[in-house]
Amino acid sequence: SARLAAVVRSNDVTGFFFDPAGGSVAYTGGNSKGQLVGYTFAQDYGLVYFVNYNLLQDDGIFVHGVIQSGGQSTTFDYPNATATRLQGVNDHGDMAGAYLDLPGTLGVTHAFKVIGGVPSRVFQWEPGNYSFASGINNGGQIVGNIYTNITHITSGFLMNPDGTYKLINVPDSQSTYATGINDTGDVVGYYWIDNNTVPHGFLLHNGQFE
Numbered sequence: 001s002a003r004l005a006a007v008v009r010s011n012d013v014t015g016f017f018f019d020p021a022g023g024s025v026a027y028t029g030g031n032s033k034g035q036l037v038g039y040t041f042a043q044d045y046g047l048v049y050f051v052n053y054n055l056l057q058d059d060g061i062f063v064h065g066v067i068q069s070g071g072q073s074t075t076f077d078y079p080n081a082t083a084t085r086l087q088g089v090n091d092h093g094d095m096a097g098a099y100l101d102l103p104g105t106l107g108v109t110h111a112f113k114v115i116g117g118v119p120s121r122v123f124q125w126e127p128g129n130y131s132f133a134s135g136i137n138n139g140g141q142i143v144g145n146i147y148t149n150i151t152h153i154t155s156g157f158l159m160n161p162d163g164t165y166k167l168i169n170v171p172d173s174q175s176t177y178a179t180g181i182n183d184t185g186d187v188v189g190y191y192w193i194d195n196n197t198v199p200h201g202f203l204l205h206n207g208q209f210e
Helices: none
Strands: 002-009 012-018 024-030 036-041 064-069 072-076 083-089 095-100 109-115 118-121 130-136 142-148 153-159 165-168 175-181 187-192 200-205
Touching: 024 064, 036 095, 095 142, 109 142, 153 187
Parallel strands: 024 083, 064 083, 083 130, 109 130, 130 175, 153 175
Antiparallel strands: 002 012, 012 024, 024 036, 036 064, 036 083, 064 072, 083 095, 095 109, 095 130, 109 118, 130 142, 142 153, 142 175, 153 165, 175 187, 187 200
């Protein structure tokens, strides 16, 4: 079975693909050249312990990053990580995602990027307790989220190629998640006013929320 999420180009889609033989693949991002990225996870969640209770979205469980290009799929693991999740890829093949440094509740999630085939963390020093990269555009700008234990607030972020970044918080929201960015720098995502409300989508265009 499958759950489709988005069209990448005319005949390519992203979504969740379940293998009855065991294990599944979620393709979460793609580029105009037909490359897809995502992650694998187990059908039996009870057998997998790569869980982070703060910033992992969707099913909350991930094992290996996956790259599909030219009809071939390969796995990608961030160096020395216990689990890796790819979220976005641009037309240059640069990627963004998150990895877990230790298994289970002992682990911390870090946003990472792969530029020119070289993996590195998005933040040299984490501005919060956890970080998660969700998308990357052709200019190398990366968006994602950070979480701070003290405030219990999730903020979006936009990281520039030169290492400067800014946080993204919808006014009067408790949590803001930045999930995608286009080549003109427009950012999309969603936010919560409080824990008892439904999420709302946002567009950040020219510094203004719409």
